Amino acid sequence: MHIPDGFLDLKTWGTLYGVSGGTTAYALYKVRDRLEGKKIPLLGITAAFIFAAQMLNFPVAGGTSGHFLGAMLACVLLGPFEGFLVMVTVLMVQCFFFADGGLTALGANIFNMGIVGGLFSYYLMVLLKAPLSRWIGEKKALLSSVAVFSWVSVVLASAACAIELVISGTVPFNVTFPAMVGVHSLIGIGEAIITTVALVVVLQSRPDLVDAYRGPALSQTATAGEVA
Amino acid sequence: MHHDFIDRYSRLDSPVHSLNPRAKIAALFTLIIVCVITPPKEWWPFCIYAAVVVIIAAASRLPARYLLTRVLVVLPFILVVAIFVPFMHKGGPSFDLGLFHVSREGLIILWGVTVKALISVSCLILLSATTPFDDLMHGFERLRVPHFFTTAAAFMYRYIFVIIDEAERMGRARDSRNFHGRWLWQAGVVGRMAGTLFLRSQERAERVYDAMSSRGFDGTFPRWQDGKMMAADYVFIAMVAATAIAARLVVLWK
Known part of the structure; x- marks a missing residue:
């Protein structure tokens, strides 16, 4: 889903640079008090984790495979703005050092994978979780809304990507949009499974590391090192 | 994974390696942006951009094989998204190939995205392959x-x-x-x-x-040497940026 240079026209990538730049500035402002000392190394190493997790391919169907996006997982574990900033760091490093995603398309890629797939989907998830948690309990509510909205986050991000390519006049809507969204609604299932199962694992041993979890501490008998 | 996958050649000794990171960032980012906003109808500006890239690559003494393998990273996106455009594009003149109609405008779009993606990705790879990570980060920091x-x-x-x-x-x-x-x-x-x-x-x-x-970490990394912009750095920016912008302006006025 990383758009390279040359696929978007000036009005599209310029606008998205503005939107992504503004959101990034706001996110830095929101978390500025918490960024002292410990937080930056922690977020940097989490960015390395997201980068490595994106290399875990999972099978989709008929020999094709999708890869993990991780925007929802990052937001749920770290908090929405920290998660967004981690995604921005990952996308910047992928762009500047791995040439994965273009320089002019960086704003668009941050918009698709950080804002639409991350922040926006996270807040949709919170909207579902709040009423659910009164009904089925905090842990189940969190896991089920994360399952639903990590699927939504991948589908929305791919839809945004397809729409940008169409607006730029690069590809026709009637072919690309259904193809992109269709493939990613399959990949989204993998994303939902991975995100939810990963969250279950983290909740079991270190619920204190899950920002979106507001329930009582669960059994805290083992740390990951001992489990592994 | 080899830990030196990205940085393997970033400490070679060449005229490009010894440039200030800020000069490389400014020059190559200008080239990318100018290349991306050039309309694909004319083919010769892209030859000029590509020539600039090839000259920098040659001066950098990076192994050609390494550069080519890394440039291939954009191919999947081109193959999945753009390869169908000439067959799907509606309107404008088209060539009839029996089963398919190949749209002329669609071909121009495919040519445009392919050449722009390849030139830009080469610039990004030249930047990261000729600059050690720390120096590049420091360059970005100096650029605010x-x-x-x-x-x-x-x-x-x-x-x-x-x-x-x-x-x-x-x-x-x-x-x-x-x-x-x-x-x-x-x-x-x-x-x-x-x-x-x-x-x-x-x-x-x-x-x-x-x-x-x-060990006394206070949130910032200490820097020992602070690379100054030298005359060669300004000359590099001027040459790369001026060539690219000149090519773009000629297209504009024609």
Whole structure:
């Protein structure tokens, strides 16, 4: 889903640079008090984790495979703005050092994978979780809304990507949009499974590391090192 | 994964390597932006941009094979998204090839995105392959990229390879227990790996941070040498940017 240079026209990538730049500035402002000392190394190493997790391919169907996006997982574990900033760091490093995603398309890629797939989907998830948690309990509510909205986050991000390519006049809507969204609604299932199962694992041993979890501490008998 | 995958050639000795990172960032980013906003109807400006890229690549003494393998990273996106455009594009003149109609405008779009993507990706690779990571980060910081990103990226870079190796070891352990990963529901196994990987990386981060703060880390990395912009750096920016902008302006006036 990383758009390279040359696929978007000036009005599209310029606008998205503005939107992504503004959101990034706001996110830095929101978390500025918490960024002292410990937080930056922690977020940097989490960015390395997201980068490595994106290399875990999972099978989709008929020999094709999708890869993990991780925007929802990052937001749920770290908090929405920290998660967004981690995604921005990952996308910047992928762009500047791995040439994965273009320089002019960086704003668009941050918009698709950080804002639409991350922040926006996270807040949709919170909207579902709040009423659910009164009904089925905090842990189940969190896991089920994360399952639903990590699927939504991948589908929305791919839809945004397809729409940008169409607006730029690069590809026709009637072919690309259904193809992109269709493939990613399959990949989204993998994303939902991975995100939810990963969250279950983290909740079991270190619920204190899950920002979106507001329930009582669960059994805290083992740390990951001992489990592994 | 080899830890020097990106940085392998960034400490060679060549005229391009010895330029100030800020000069390389300014010149190559200008070239990318000018290339991206050039309309694809004319072919010769792209030859000029490509010539600039080839001259820099030759001066950098990077192995051609290494550059070519890394440029291939954009091919999947081009193949999946753009290759169908000439057949799907409606309107304008088209060539009839029996079963298919090949649209002329569609071909121009395909040519445009391919050549722009290839030139831009070569520029990004030349930048990262001729500049050690720390110097590049310092260059970005001097160009007012927020401190958060340069520091977070520095940590990310230090631990990417450790964590990827960790992930590969987990993958090997999984495969040796007869995981074949052919069906979507087996993604649950990948989820457990991702969860464990997160826990291990966080606990590593906590240990690293404790070790660093006990050695007096205050949130910034000390810098010993502060690269100054030399005459050669300004000449490099002027030559690359002027060539690119001149080519773009000639297209505009024609």
